[in-house]
Amino acid sequence: MSELEQLRHAMRATERPDTVLDLAAVMRDGRRLRTRRRVAGAGAATLAAGLAAVVVVVAVDARSGGPPTPDRPPPVAIAPSPVGVSPTLARSLEPTPPPPTADDVPSPKPLGQVIDSEVRHGVDQRVYYVVRVSVPGEPKVTIGLAAGRRLPDGMLTTDILVNDVQGADRSPGFHQIGYDESSSTAPVPTFGYFVGPAHRITGTVDGRQVDARLARWSVDKQVVIFWFEPTTLTPGERLDGIIARDAAGGRL
Structure with a gap:
């Protein structure tokens, strides 16, 4: 039985009136599961940093616990913007033509x-x-x-x-x-x-x-x-x- 299944089994045990809840075991299994998620999350962030286009993932805090449910939707992936210089910044980087001098201005007719x-x-x-x-x-x-x-x-x-x-x-x-x-x-x-x-x-x-x-x-x-x-x-x-x-x- 996996650690996740053990935790679920411990949580279901509270539904039976004749069962005594082992609170220490539940907390211990929960800490182990959170630690595993944190390790997995750190590895995913390291991998994403090496990609050419970064995908930002908005995830539910691991402390909320449990798999996705209707009340707790799965993480949402947001498509990245194209890598480059914004149009406003690009225009500001364009060379500005020098102002006209007296020699450039034609004499009046x-x-x-x-x-x-x-x-x-x-x-x-x-x-x-x-x-x-x-x-x-x-x-x-x-x-x-x-x-x-x-x-x-x-x-x-x-x-x-x-x-x-x-x-x-x-x-x-x-x-x-x-x-x-x-x-x-x-x-x-x-x-x-x-x-x-x-x-x-x-x-x-x-x-x-x-x-x-x-x-x-x-x-x-x-x-x-x-x-x-x-x-x-x-x-x-x-x-x-x-x-x-x-x-x-x-x-x-």
Whole structure:
């Protein structure tokens, strides 16, 4: 008779009124059976650890005792998930493309003719041109003025772009003035635009007067683009004042 059968026989003995229950024997056989189950369970775990795909078994605690019954179902095997990297982790491991640099961003398309300032930086031409802009909440601001360079192959590159941030970009008078805040090898001469019949624009710096060069925008002749020669006004140097005059010399 096996140990399990001996235990069952001892348990059935309690059903007969004339039988005295040997409690010590029942406990001893139960401990032996639990020990056997623990040894078998440890061996099964060792075997499972060596498999490529692990099956997780949810088992009833051995201390609940006895074989499976309707009230105590048998162990349930849960199929393993495929071994691999989760989709979320896989996406996070993918290389992130570097952010675009200034050289990767194309220059805005000029509106009207490009103005050659006759200033040269090596083989590059210093040019000025009007471009389209958009300012949230400001429907009357639609243009900006760019200072750029035209390369030998004809391609344009923008160095500084200035535009109004409120109001109307065609209102009479001076608008934003561009100063070169960098120390690049191609410094940008101070520039801007004036709306009105200006024939002369002069700036004041340290008590001296300097004249700007002028060119009218081909799309709207009321927009006068001006810039100061680097030899008369150092790029980046701030003006103390600026005045526009009409053909008769009157101040606008």
